[in-house]
Amino acid sequence: MTQKQLLRRDIIKICKKECLRYKLSSNYTSMLLQGGRSLVKFMQEKNANDYTPDVGLEFRIYVHGIRTKKYADEISRVIDMLNSFIDSKLFVFQKQTPKYFPGIFGQYVVEYIEYLKTETNLKMSSIKIYEHSLSMFSQKMHHAGVDLETISLEHLLNFFSSLQNMKQENVKNVKNFLRYMKDHGIIKHDLLLDYIRPTRYIKEKVPSYYAKEEVLQIENSVNRHSTKGKRDYAMLLLASRLGLRSADIRNLKFSDIDWDRNEIHIRQIKTQKEVILPLLDDVGVSLIDYIRNARPQTSLKEIFVSFTPPYRVITSATFSTMVAKYVFKSGIKCDGKHHGSHTLRHSLATNLLGSNVSVPTISSILGHSTTESTKKYLTINLSSLLNCSHDVPSVEDNFYKQEGGVFYV
Template identity: 40%
Template structure:
């Protein structure tokens, strides 16, 4: 329609047409939908977690980091930036300022996550004065980066042997899987937005497209067209 409108405008300016027919064509405001976010099923998530060898120091750290992405939907930048001061063991919560939005968020410190972090801190973390929770495995034991967390996630997703097909296989897919599970549990959109740390529910809307069952609940019933409609002549019933 934009091309036709432009052509008619051009034809009028070149005096091919005496009337500017481009004015009768309304402007379109089509916004391309983003691609469906990649996500994994509950069984696939279990396979990813099972692929982590928790008997060594790397596995203990990686298991805790991946749990934060799967169970809380945390971004890789926030997992890498998690500090000891962000963990309130008494209240069982995590409170931190998100790297992307610069807004504070509070998330529940689930028992499974708390136990994994403790297991890492007690038996795997290198001795260091670093205030960040997760450290790199090699000296000088600096804090992990967002790229480190992404690399770890990709490694275990591949190691799990699940079929990826055309899906993305990074840590962000684990975050999408968290949102998908919330949708499956019929969690309201504002709650999902809050859990994901989105500033507005419009940022969360694309996640609705993951769950077909949720989309079906949004669909309206279409009434059947009376048979007399097809017997019309000249645009009206004779």
């Protein structure tokens, strides 16, 4: 099949037309247009006038080399849309971003993955993790111009240190792959793999949070008179007032709400723990307003859905982007802080702790499996930490002046 010609100057125009054609949400459209503008700038710097899948792959590798994986994956979706356009194929906008294995290492990664599938007893879920780790590895090596003869321990250490989280499986998977290469004579020199030790994944030491007044300011930034605002406001309150996780909000069903008892009954997706929460007045009113006056007529069991057909459950990226939009719109200071939906959950826990609510009670509200998960919020509540402090005992002056002692002057 002959591919359509796509010039650099037409990329943004085609992106807009395709987004309208597929009736994509405003958030998804903004993300794709941002990717399109980055692609145009990349092509200008490369003096490339015609778009081809090879140019798209080069752009994808470039973006993953300079940005976080999540951001790079998002704006790289424009490549999938443009490839679908020039091949006259439908753009499947909700599929997972495919893995890419470029360069000389990518060739052997494909061979190694096939070896894992046919010669080992690994589960497919484990092989998927290998694909993820080695996709990042082959992209980084290709972007850095590293080949079989020049790869060294320094390259490996630089790669692992560039990862957002140096997870143990990433180190293990890459080391196993390189041992496979060494055992088969593909890499002939010693990479000193035994010197590479994975570090434990350490979560953010100080979770981002906002004060009560700031959270209220975020909520008030929503236009509750608009159709979209009614939905967004209800979702925000479920995060800020009840501390529900993004997945539990997005997958909330009509059957989860007991209107007679004013309760929400859910089984948390992350922990599979059953939680019963009070349906606060403000939350209940916002839900009713959205369901009666804004929600599209659809047979979906989930409460929160998109506004354009085909109707679908709100995605994680859409919800996170929506929360960030209202955080910025509210005008509060958020420099150096996270601004996704989970920050509202952190804020609720921190503000409850500041109101002298006990850790077990907060743990119950958030649906934590143990209070150990809740205790991390103590790291950002200085007043609670001060309550745990002890007075420093006084020391006589002659202790410091004693002859022969370590403090002797």
